[in-house]
Amino acid sequence: MRRLAFLVIFGLGGGAILISLGIWQVQRLAWKEGVIADIESRIAATPVALPETPEPARDAYLPVEVTGVLGARHLRVLVSQKQIGAGYRIIRPMLRDEGAIMIDMGFVPVAEADALKFDEGPAVTLVGNLQWPQETDGFTPAPDMKENIWFARDVGAMARVLETNPVLVVRRDAPQSGSPVTPMPVDTAAIPNDHLQYAITWFSLSAIWLAMTAVFLRRKPGANKS
Structure with missing residues (x-):
């Protein structure tokens, strides 16, 4: 019984931790997508006059x-x-x-x-x-x-x-006539957003963890003994 209780607690506890990490990454994904959408909206907005004293925290993009x-x-x-x-x-x-x-x-x-x-x-x-x-x-x-x-x-x-x-x-405007220099406008491509891959990884690990727990629970005590 002690062995069974340990496996249940260890298996379900570990699975719950891995699932919670996957959920956290899904929440981070939603947050990052919101940030990127806000930046993209800012990038494409109507141009304004250059601020008198531009500041990175306020005026980026x-x-x-x-x-x-x-x-x-x-x-x-x-x-x-x-x-x-x-x-x-x-x-x-x-x-x-x-x-x-x-x-x-x-x-x-x-x-x-x-x-x-x-x-x-x-x-x-x-x-x-x-x-x-x-x-x-x-x-x-x-x-x-x-x-x-x-x-x-x-x-x-x-x-x-x-x-x-x-x-x-x-x-971000078109190149000057006859110039070989092509604009490379600001975009969000360089902003990392790997949260979906992380979420898939954590959920996959939780599935493997719980499957292995089920295998151990189904094994009869002494099954490996000759």
Whole structure:
């Protein structure tokens, strides 16, 4: 009887814990889907004027319309595009009376990057979304300043090099006529949402756990004895 009671408590208790973890992941899934839906709605909203003092906590993903002169300098951030391969995000300064900012112009393949030359032209108006990407960590290589290759969009560091405010607008409108730079608009693809897989894993483990418990309970004492 003691053995039976132990198996019941251990088996059902373990199964209940695994099922509760699966339910928690389902709840987290609903929460994450709500967060993503809210961000997507914010990204696609009608553009507004750039705030006087943009703040990451308040203004991330905010769609804005900005007007200014694009500077001749540019930075290249190494990225990869599906079905295209390696390339660079092109970051240019935009000179404005209210203060210079940075524009993420979009993507250009590696083979076309060296031929890129920009001139300071007339004022242009661009539409994009404010973003402060969290792409750097302790393993991110330092930028190769000689080759003008960056390995992440470090807003603060790029702003110091381009002599702008630490404000980045990721362009979302169509590419300029004749330009090889294709916009890479802000989206939610990079936001992790693995809660469904986690829920399936926990529920699968609970099913296996309970099945094994049932097997042990059905075994007769001494069944393995010769």
